[in-house]
Amino acid sequence: MTEMQTLKIQFLEYLEIERGRSLKTVKNYKQYLTRFFEYSKIKQPKDITDDSVRKFRLWLNRQPGVEGETLKKRTQNYYLIALRSFLKYLARREINSLPPERIELAKVPERGLDLISTEELMRLLSAPNESDLKSLRDRAILELLFSTGLRVSELCSLPRDLDISKDEFSVRGKGEKVRVVFLSLEAKQAIKTYLNKRTDMDD
Known part of the structure; x- marks a missing residue:
């Protein structure tokens, strides 16, 4: 098992046990992080850089969504939120990596309230x-x-x-x-x- 795989497992366990996240949330975070690691070929925490995140965001933005459209900005942000949370975890453990505040979310329009009369x-x-x-x-x-x-x-x-x-x-x-x-x-x-x-x- 690689260092990043070990850290990912420890992070997901931290989310479940110490942060009290639901199993569904933990499963989603696992999916988002795995996709980032597989695309970026990250081997060590220090390999997560501004450039690797930028390339991943560009790749995400070009992925197909539903009905042939590209992946929605809100969905792309889910990946970035998971990655930022992982970086915060690394920072808590004083593991050298990209500072979490370097991850900026894409701007998305405010959700309108669909009220009924x-x-x-x-x-x-x-x-x-x-x-x-x-x-x-x-x-x-x-x-x-x-x-x-x-x-x-x-x-x-x-x-x-x-x-x-x-x-x-x-x-x-x-x-x-x-x-x-x-x-x-x-x-x-x-x-x-x-x-x-x-x-x-x-x-």
């Missing part, structure tokens, strides 16, 4: 006709998502014994961060109606 929201919430268990479930899901702002993955991870008698509950989200979300009366009622109709729930 009140009328569109009401049509969405009223789409389930509540005539059967499936539509009651769908209504409960929509009300819960709208009320709490949960991600779909967070909603799917909610425990079966979630206490909806209160107006709030804690959820562990992205980056293992815990936050409090709030239940509206409509969401609580939709959930109760759905659960009361289920016949497979434990007493």
Whole structure:
């Protein structure tokens, strides 16, 4: 195993254990760094230079993305963020390499908020006709998502014994961060109606 491979593994373990990053984030960082090392043929930390990063950025910028377009600037930045984080790790260990502040991210346009109107929201919430268990479930899901702002993955991870008698509950989200979300009366009622109709729930 080469020196860079060893350092990469140690860095990924550091992200997972000491920084508390999710396994998905660690997997992505591994992919980004591996691509940089394979392209740049880096053998030692000191081989990471302004020139090697510039050439990699130029190569990234010419890679095809979806539908024949080049790789988006935002996606290119993911690679640079991973590399900068790796360089910060090397600096913490006092390993000679390129200073992390030398990595500048590409400028990307601000993301616009794609908001829906009140009328569109009401049509969405009223789409389930509540005539059967499936539509009651769908209504409960929509009300819960709208009320709490949960991600779909967070909603799917909610425990079966979630206490909806209160107006709030804690959820562990992205980056293992815990936050409090709030239940509206409509969401609580939709959930109760759905659960009361289920016949497979434990007493």
